[in-house]
Amino acid sequence: MKIAAVYGSPRRGKISKTYWLLDAFLAGCREEGAEVKLINLNEYNIKFCTGCYTCWTKTPGKCALKDDMPEIIEILKEADLExxxxxxxxxxxxxxxxxxxxxxxxxxxxxxxxxDGICTHPMRYEEKSKDKIIISVCGFPEMDHFKPIHEWLKFMEGRGLLHIKAEIYRPAAEFLVAPPFKAKKEEILAAMKEAGREYVREGAIREETMRIIQQDFIDQETFIQEGNRYWQWEIDRWRAKREEE
Incomplete structure (x- = not known):
């Protein structure tokens, strides 16, 4: 199995909770023999689409912009899973x-x-799979915050643009760095690694594995209290620095 992993956080490596989850998942995939290519969007020069339609008309399948996107497109075309x-x-x-x-x-x-009764565009390369696994994190503690992402993805799936194999969402991600939650962080990352193994081996992620990854580990009252305390500390810290200058 060839996997193309697109990492879309502005944060890099060790400070990115998205990267923690992705890295653990891909480690599990590799253990089961998958060939993995990580596309760190931070490291590529990707210009904004100008809506010129050159890739549809003048040079079908080839963009007019000169940047790193053709390299990425070739990786995606060869992948069995994104x-x-x-x-x-x-x-x-x-x-x-x-x-x-x-x-x-x-x-x-x-x-x-x-x-399904709604206009869309056919895909150019139907011979390759459009299978996708989504990994996303947010700072808020409720899973409800992922509803806009879920609905957006499901709409694209309904238009035949992709096939969602799994959606892995991790709320309250910023709290994973807090020392009191170190054990939870390790448990969640271990489950992410297992999820990678399961997908390559079985073509799906087990419900129990997903439950561990997406478990609640902080109640709303504690989240609000500790979150507000942290942000006030940051504001006060920077105010003190400004006053020292």
């Missing part, structure tokens, strides 16, 4: 990830067809 990993910023995907996604318009044809 893993999309991004944090939720202001109730949606990051600008970094959305910019990448806009540029994948090249993978669609300009023509129209109906899917």
């Amino acid at each position: 893993v999309w990993a991004f944090p939720m910023y202001f109730f949606g995907p990051t600008a970094l990830f959305k910019n990448f996604l806009d540029r994948t318009m090249i993978l669609a044809e300009p023509f129209f067809e109906l899917k």
Whole structure:
């Protein structure tokens, strides 16, 4: 199995909770023999789509912009599975990830067809799988905050643009760095690794594994109290620094 993992957080490596989860998942995939290619969008030059339609008309399947996107497109075309990993910023995907996604318009044809009574575009490369696994985190403690992401993805799935194999959401992700939750962090990351193993081995992630990954580990009252305390500490810390200057 060839896996293309698209990492769409502006944060890098050790400070990114999205990366923690993705890295653990991919480690499990590799243990089961999958060939994994990590596409860290931070490291690529990807220009904004200008809506010129060159990739649909003048040079079908080839973008007019000169950047790193053709390299990424080739990786995606060869993959059996794509893993999309991004944090939720202001109730949606990051600008970094959305910019990448806009540029994948090249993978669609300009023509129209109906899917469940709604117009869409056929895909250019139907011979390869459109299977996707979604990994996303947010700072808020409730799973409800992922509803906009879920509905957006399901709408695209309904238009025949992708096939969602799993959605892995981790709320209250910022609290995973707190020392009192170290054991929970390790438990969740171990479950992410197991999820990678299970998917490559079985083609699905078990319910118990998902339950561990998405478990509640902080109540709303504690979240609000400790979260507000932290942000007030940060504000006071920077105020003190300014006064020292």
